[in-house]
Amino acid sequence: MTPARIIIVLSAAATLSGAWWLSANGVWGESTDLDRSIRTGSGGNTFTQTSVK
């Protein structure tokens, strides 16, 4: 097996395991509209997304 082929196989394996780790840990899987500012201690109501159709 040539070095180039080893690199190809290794990068394929690395891509697969990396994608598996990111997926299984739910990285970037959170909903994007979650307002976490209360947790940081502002105390205020940042409830601004009042829906009026």
Add this chain to the structure above:
Amino acid sequence: MRGEVAAVSCPSCGAGLMALGGGRVVLQVCAHCGAALDAVDNYRLLKTFADRRRPASPFQLGMKGQIAGIDWTVIGILGWAETWKGERWNWTDHQLFSPTHGYAWLTLEDGHLILTRAWRGPLGPNWITSQTVELAEHPPTIRARNRTYTYYETSDARISYADGEFSSVAMVGDRVQSLCFLAEDEMLTLTQTGTEREVELSTWPQQAETWASFGLTSLGKPWRVHPLQPYRPWPNERFLGATGAVLAFVSLIMGLLLLAQGEKVQPVMQPGASRLAFEAELPITHTRGLIRLVVQTDLYNAWSGIDVEITDPDDAPVFQTAREVGYYQGVEGGESWSEGNQTLSISFRPEVAGNYRVSLDVPEGGSGEGVEGSPIRTMQFLAYQGEAASFWMWLVFAISLPIAGLTPLRSWLHHKARWRGSDWSEED
């Protein structure tokens, strides 16, 4: 030895001529003055050509080289020009001679070297004329040498320069019309002059080796793909493609496995302040992956605002959010349509295990433009933990597909590039 030896010199200018070709040479053009001499009839002067612009070719008369394992000598140089629809093409043919294999042409066109020789074997059909091509509905084909050659183009070229020896009478100014038929790696050219029919076979020899064997350096990598140029995969291209196919398969399986990940969490429900509001306690046992909350409503042609607030096992708020859920359906112009969603889904990553508290409220809603009490009648709350964000794996799947299709894609592009020069059009 009896007999008289005579020096061959040009009857027009007196310059000594070189005889490099064999017994089939019929025409010799003086390199010095351009006089065309009948090589069969005692170098009788046939014609002189005043306008002589030698085509830009690094090949010189007398150069020797090897193509397809055969030794060749350059004995003649022929410049060609073709104009069509205001465009002009130029190429140079070099008449080659080999004592064992006879006469051939080495063509230099757009930086490509092409080897052409006579083909005398059987053709099926016997011949194709330009009239046949014009009347045909589909590109005509010719069978020969266990291959099928498909019509490529009609070339109508003029000899613009001649110098050296030739096995056929090729005079500057002569027009030659030929029909070209292309197979995967060979081209057949059919030429008819008067009653004489000639079939030639062209191939694309190994370029670097050919240049080197004549002691020349290549003119650089040609920018255009030649119709005869074989598809050349990158180093390891097929291996890369195979790896891509394996990657696509494995990532598909892994993606499906990831979709199946996650387990249901049984919430402990407590009713809230209003009809639909509630508080739920989620016993989260591990922190790997995502917690997903799902609220299924029975909204139909109506909308509702839903507020969700989460606190962690230490009673510290994790986040709060407000969503609008709405689902509409109808029939317009005989076609049914729907938009929106009856379900609300929220995902987040837990940092610690323990009991999380979800408070949900439905502050408003409506079925038209106005704002009123929520039109939701029943609602179901579901929770999952340890769910995966499988899109990473789908991303890998998406990337692996073009890698797996690399060779089919590249060879298709190569095929397109080879046939780009064809003058066949379906409207003909």
Add this chain to the structure above:
Amino acid sequence: MERRNCLKCGADLGESFRWARMVNCDHCGTAHVLRDAVFTVAGSSGVLHETPGLVHMLQPFVTPKGTFDPVGMVRFSYGRGAWDEFWALDEAGSGAWISVDEGDIVLQRPTSDKDLPHFPPALGSTIGHDSEDWTVTEAETARCIGFRGQLPEAFELDEVFTFVNASCGDGRLLSGEFHAGAATWFIGPWLDSFELGRPG
């Protein structure tokens, strides 16, 4: 062997005329042709100098039409050059003529068609044979300048005869030889010099 000198610059042309009719001066490049006497004749079967070629005596070769072993050869001179006819046996021991002229190779066997002309047809004329129209593409005189090995017929040195070649465009060549009113016709396919090989 008589040596010759270049008529332009006087340089020695060496023994190059031993087998070639045309020689370039090594010094100034001027070509020289040997007129009249073509090849020196010594002995009754002529002197056949080894010339470069694809087919050689007693060296079997493979064609798309089978393997052939050349057991005899005759050399004829025509116009400015010469061509060789090899009498070659196929795997079944049956003989065929293989003519070799600078990469043009034809495999022919005698045809027994009694309707073919007994006198040389003119260049460009058409003859009928095997339900095809054959156009005469070549009509010349040739002279036998040597032979050796096993041959199916007797050849006479310096015998001059007329020959014609005709084709119908199906990859075969029809050839006629005319000796004092008697005609012999041969027919067979062209062989591609690029497709000849050694057995094994």
